[in-house]
Amino acid sequence: MTTLTPRPAKSERSDRPANLANLLAWLLLLIFCTCDRAPGSKEYAPADAKDVLERAVEAHGMSGFDSTQISFTFRERKYGIQTDRGRFTYTRSFTDSLGNAVRDVLTNEGLERFRNDSLLQLTAKDSTAYAASVNSVRYFFMLPYGLYDPAVNIELLETVTLEGKLYDRVRVTFDAEGGGTDHDDVYHYFFNRDTGELDYLAYTFEADDGGIRFRKAINKRKVGGVLVQDYINYGLDGDDRDIDAIGARFAAGELPELSVIENTAVRIDGRPAAGR
Template identity: 40%
Template structure:
């Protein structure tokens, strides 16, 4: 009888191990964590939305409609109103409503600038794209909270002009919010630059989550992207600027 009880206990334990195994892997899957963070931030509502906001005295407007997109910015230079438009068709600039002919280098420069602001404004939206590659780097405690640490890189095909930029996201293990991010990028002189951002002022506007950021940089370029969290914890990053989105309006499309 005792042998039967012990055998049943062993079989039950093995069954539970097999059952729990995929769940543990699922929790630690970078893809699943990113998908959960996108869902918490608003999920597929981003794919059918019109978002307006102001950033540093420039007005931005984004229309995303099931794969079609139009990202805009409007501002005045010294003489007239400028409207930049980045869409599935490419980049266009308008001055007082008239299209401006641009050389490719300027079109790429302005288009990347428009895309960058819109990209950061809705993170982690778009991190589940086909050109996005995620690597789980383990856990990290920052300011008393436990985070999933995930590295993101991009394929050259479909990864955009700056496909070789690298990102790291720290995602709260309980809330699945992106509370910190860091990235490397090429400076104008082709040297490598680094930024570390701390999210603050989270708010939900018409079911979509937005945050502002404290934008930090290391004192030296001789650093490792994956170690920027340690420098932040040690207070060895310099506050460069604040990324604040103002007057946010969200309209969900049908």
């Protein structure tokens, strides 16, 4: 028969150092686990799509874009963005083939086009087309800001690995009401798990016989505390547009390069004052 010999009882005083040591060990373990799961670590896992987008806006320095002034040049045309807590003015200025100074002004009320400072009377079709063109350039420049619009639907998809890095992938679709003329388009945004930044994006489109585009961010730089980036534009035209497979096709080298999206002369001012 095995005899169990009781261990000598410890005094209350002798227990205290051990208890304190155990408590400190648990605290250190808790701190380690918490830090290891912070945004930017490999163990960080977003709760939902909104979590990913909020982190991205912060990573890009765009949390103050509800009240800001921006100017930049894209394909030899000058663009301006002014926002003020729901009110906006987007402008585009260029010289046409006849040497006329053309200026488009898009506001909450609609679009106006001026030629040599004279207001033009536009057809509904032309007005819609010009507005969509101005807004498209503005939209891509301000990404990932602006994905909280009431007409935007967001969904967190499975993670993917591109060029050796892990990405949180968010699917974006638009409601017919308030979603613009291209509300049938579908977007996928790829956010770097370590940095929270938008490194890639893809979208399908229906206009002009349709197609799919895939963009890779390049030339990242800070302007006025905001992360600005250009893109290499890849894509296919026609019905071959499975957006769920676009990352794998890019990795396999199956997407031809179409163009480079470059924004120059970027200036960002008018960040809101604290407490505003």
